[in-house]
Amino acid sequence: MRYKSQSVAYWYFAVAMVLFGLQLVFGLLSAAKYLGPDPLLYILPFDVTKVIHTNLLIVWVLTGFMGATYWMIPDESRTELHSVKLAYIQLILWTLMGVSAIIGYLFRYGTGNKLLEQPLPHKIVIVICMLIFLYNIGMTIKKSGRFTTTEGVLLIGLVSSAVLFFPALLYYENYTVSIFYRWWTIHLWVEGVWMMIMGAFLAYLLIRLSGADREVMEKWLYVIVGLVFIAGILGTAHHYYWVGVPQYWLPIGGFFSALEPAALAGMAIYAYSAMRRSGLAHPNSLALHWTVGSAIFALFGAGLLGLAHTFPAVNKWTHGTLITAMHGHAAFYGAYAMIVLAMIVYALPKLTHGRSEEGSTLGYWAFWLQVSGMFGMTLSFATAGLGQVYLERIMGMGYLDAQLKIQVHFLMLIATGSLFALGVALFIYDFFRYRPRFEASEEAIETEPTVTRKR
Numbered sequence: 001m002r003y004k005s006q007s008v009a010y011w012y013f014a015v016a017m018v019l020f021g022l023q024l025v026f027g028l029l030s031a032a033k034y035l036g037p038d039p040l041l042y043i044l045p046f047d048v049t050k051v052i053h054t055n056l057l058i059v060w061v062l063t064g065f066m067g068a069t070y071w072m073i074p075d076e077s078r079t080e081l082h083s084v085k086l087a088y089i090q091l092i093l094w095t096l097m098g099v100s101a102i103i104g105y106l107f108r109y110g111t112g113n114k115l116l117e118q119p120l121p122h123k124i125v126i127v128i129c130m131l132i133f134l135y136n137i138g139m140t141i142k143k144s145g146r147f148t149t150t151e152g153v154l155l156i157g158l159v160s161s162a163v164l165f166f167p168a169l170l171y172y173e174n175y176t177v178s179i180f181y182r183w184w185t186i187h188l189w190v191e192g193v194w195m196m197i198m199g200a201f202l203a204y205l206l207i208r209l210s211g212a213d214r215e216v217m218e219k220w221l222y223v224i225v226g227l228v229f230i231a232g233i234l235g236t237a238h239h240y241y242w243v244g245v246p247q248y249w250l251p252i253g254g255f256f257s258a259l260e261p262a263a264l265a266g267m268a269i270y271a272y273s274a275m276r277r278s279g280l281a282h283p284n285s286l287a288l289h290w291t292v293g294s295a296i297f298a299l300f301g302a303g304l305l306g307l308a309h310t311f312p313a314v315n316k317w318t319h320g321t322l323i324t325a326m327h328g329h330a331a332f333y334g335a336y337a338m339i340v341l342a343m344i345v346y347a348l349p350k351l352t353h354g355r356s357e358e359g360s361t362l363g364y365w366a367f368w369l370q371v372s373g374m375f376g377m378t379l380s381f382a383t384a385g386l387g388q389v390y391l392e393r394i395m396g397m398g399y400l401d402a403q404l405k406i407q408v409h410f411l412m413l414i415a416t417g418s419l420f421a422l423g424v425a426l427f428i429y430d431f432f433r434y435r436p437r438f439e440a441s442e443e444a445i446e447t448e449p450t451v452t453r454k455r
């Protein structure tokens with residue numbers, strides 16, 4: 001670790017790890033309910049476990065983004081953070097907000113807007129945390145006077161994420177209007193501005209891990225960001241097919257969202273070619289696994305499986321079925337969970353005492369168990385979803401009858417989900433195995449590029 005203040009990232013990552021573990025408990029609980037009978041029906045019904053599962057996801061991924069930013073900005077701007085104290089205040093406020101929201105959901109205290117269920121007081125705390133965060137990193141960059149393109153893209157992604165949270169603060173009486181604006185936050189986050197955040201972390205990691213030229217990497221970063229923007233904004237319309245808005249949204253949604261996979265393919269090619277240039281030359285090849293893995297899994301989960309149901313002619317059958325869950329899992333995991341885990345694995349040897357740069361056997365088990373577990377979960381949701389669409393939407397069978405017929409796929413989901421959870425348990429254990437470091441260390445000073453290129 002080059003700068004002492006980067007150690008705040010450790011605590012953000014630690015909170016993210018705990019919430020990630022908890023998220024899976026509620027995921028497995030939600031899956032078990034599909035097998036029925038449900039002994040927890042009146043205490044923890046499906047809607048409660050699912051809302052906790054998805055909200056924990058959003059909170060831990062955002063905690064990870066914040067930690068990774070606090071790690072990256074000093075490195076890029078070559079300075080200490082503006083205020084370590086503010087960073088800790090923000091973390092405490094944020095964690096209290098996240099945990100109390102979850103406790104609230106247990107008592108049915110929430111607003112019921114999928115993924116944005118946080119009650120208004122919690123949403124206000126989210127805004128305060130974002131303001132503290134943006135102020136702190138803005139001041140850090142201003143103080144240093146060094147502002148890289150990678151940082152610029154990250155900052156635009158973070159500021160826009162905060163701005164796009166605004167529609168979620170308002171209440172709309174009309175359901176169509178409410179749904180219409182809900183996607184300004186959710187869709188424009190995951191298929192727009194979070195892509196910039198992911199792209200910036202990807203560029204940062206690839207520059208450090210592969211020793212690729214900064215100018216070349218940053219030029220490509222611009223291209224990818226451009227593609228995301230062109231396709232992602234109007235691509236929002238792929239959520240407007242059946243919500244009660246005029247029909248012209250159908251062709252707009254189909255056309256523009258079908259362009260989105262191009263940006264994801266760009267990212268994967270970008271990562272793969274950077275890796276090919278230097279091979280696995282950087283000592284931390286585990287971090288490179290996570291980095292390249294993220295770009296490839298995102299192409300699969302978001303690009304390919306997104307495209308699979310984005311045209312209106314397909315979506316009229318698959319909308320709101322387990323096909324959506326298939327895509328939601330693979331996309332979220334590949335693009336956002338894996339990039340956060342990549343940043344953690346990259347930073348961890350420098351944030352802790354006694355950990356080897358190469359990563360441990362345990363670390364590789366965590367990687368492969370998670371990747372194969374998530375792949376299996378995706379297939380389980382996919383097969384369940386295909387069955388559901390056929391029986392329910394084409395044959396006209398009732399919802400519950402169709403669910404009974406597809407139960408076997410939920411056994412598969414629990415089996416593969418358990419493999420995945422084992423991978424996550426190993427990752428969390430590996431995370432907490434070594435003591436955190438609070439001081440900058442001389443030997444960890446890294447100059448760019450970090451490795452000699454093969455060709």
Ligand code: HEM
Binds near residue numbers: 027057325329337420
């Ligand atoms: C042990 C692992 C997991 C299991 C067993 C699991 C299971 C489930 C189940 C049963 C649902 C409800 C689906 C429905 O509405 O019918 C769900 C929803 C969801 N899960 Fe997971 N999950 C797991 C891990 C994850 C991970 C790691 C992520 C993201 C990185 C994730 C993201 C989501 C999302 C985004 C939804 C909402 C999908 C939608 O609304 O269509 N889950 N999960």
Ligand code: HEM
Binds near residue numbers: 239306310336
């Ligand atoms: C990293 C990027 C992405 C993530 C994290 C993601 C995640 C999700 C999630 C969680 C949902 C369920 C939302 C809800 O019902 O509340 C969803 C829905 C959807 N996604 Fe994505 N997605 C991504 C990219 C894409 C792309 C690139 C496409 C198209 C090419 C796409 C197509 C769709 C469609 C059509 C739906 C609506 C499904 C339905 O009608 O039920 N997604 N996505």
Ligand SMILES: [Fe+2]
Binds near residue numbers: 187235236238239
């Ligand atoms: Fe979308």
